[in-house]
Amino acid sequence: MTYNALPWVEQCLESVRGVETVVVDHGSSDGTAGFVRERFPEVDVVEEENRGLAFGWNTGIARTHGRYVLLLNADAWLDDRALDALVAYADAHPRAAVVAPRLRYPDGRLQRSVRGFPTLWRIATEYLFLRKLAPRTRALNAFYAGGFDHDRDLAVEWIMGAVWLVRRAAIDEVGPADDGFFLFSEETDWAYRFRKAGWELRFFPGAGATHVYGASHQGRMLAENVKGQLRFLEKHRGSGYARRARWILVAGLLLRRKRDVVRAL
Helix, strand or coil: CECCCCCCHHHHHHCCCCCCCEEEECCCCCCHHHHHHHHCCCCEEEECCCCCHHHHHHHHHHCCCCCEEEEECCCEEECCCHHHHHHHHHHHCCCEEEEEEEEECCCCCEECCEECCCCHHHHHHHHCCHHHHCCCCHHHHCCCCCCCCCCCCEEECEECCCEEEEEHHHHHHHCCCCCCCCCCCHHHHHHHHHHHCCCEEEEEEEEEEEECCCCCCCCCCHHHHHHHHHHHHHHHHCHHHHHHHHHHHHHHHHHCCCHHHHHHC
16 A cells, blocks of 8 residues: 555565555555556556555455465565565465564664554553563563564564565455554454464564655654554453553553643544
8 A cells, every 4th residue: 555655665566576466545645656657557556545554455455366465565675585485484384364574674773573462551561661661571561572582483463564464365264454443553453353263473584574664654643553552452352441541541641741642532
């Protein structure tokens, strides 16, 4: 899916050239859709109303036909032969609904992409700054998988959705991404549903990719992030659990002096 992705989309699409590719553009105003049509005439470009990332994923998936679907952010690109490596790994792990590569920032630094599902405690460790006491421990930083070794291939709770190889059979079983999430928590929800149905999500450092991180929203959508977490908790833990989480989030946002975000909740 693209939205004003002109600075990165060429490198992104070059990294998967030769593979059936769909670009779903959600109202770019920088000429992204036109550029893709001119530079990559073999790519299927779909322009639609911006109804969120999951909605765009579902549009693109419906127009593809392979055993696997690669969900690739417009601000991310694969290393050479990374797609082949992801597919081979998925073939060797038939219960993997999702396989994700090791990510790096454009300057080459590791981008920590493994996550834990949100809980009251994990939200408290993040928003009340507790994780800063011991950021590399699971006890105080399980949400960001503190202490996780990004050099090992393992089954994990969920993985940041910048680059996901998704097994179509798993999608057919659990259903499409929930497009009630606009930009955040859609991959968290999908991962939770995959795992609940008995599938795995696997981190595979034998394949690599570069991810700009946050390029589409530039960190300006904290309110959407918080709303996504609350929606996830209400959907999977119940309204009472979500209300308790909201109080923790409000306290944390006030500590951060984010009163505008509190008002948006």
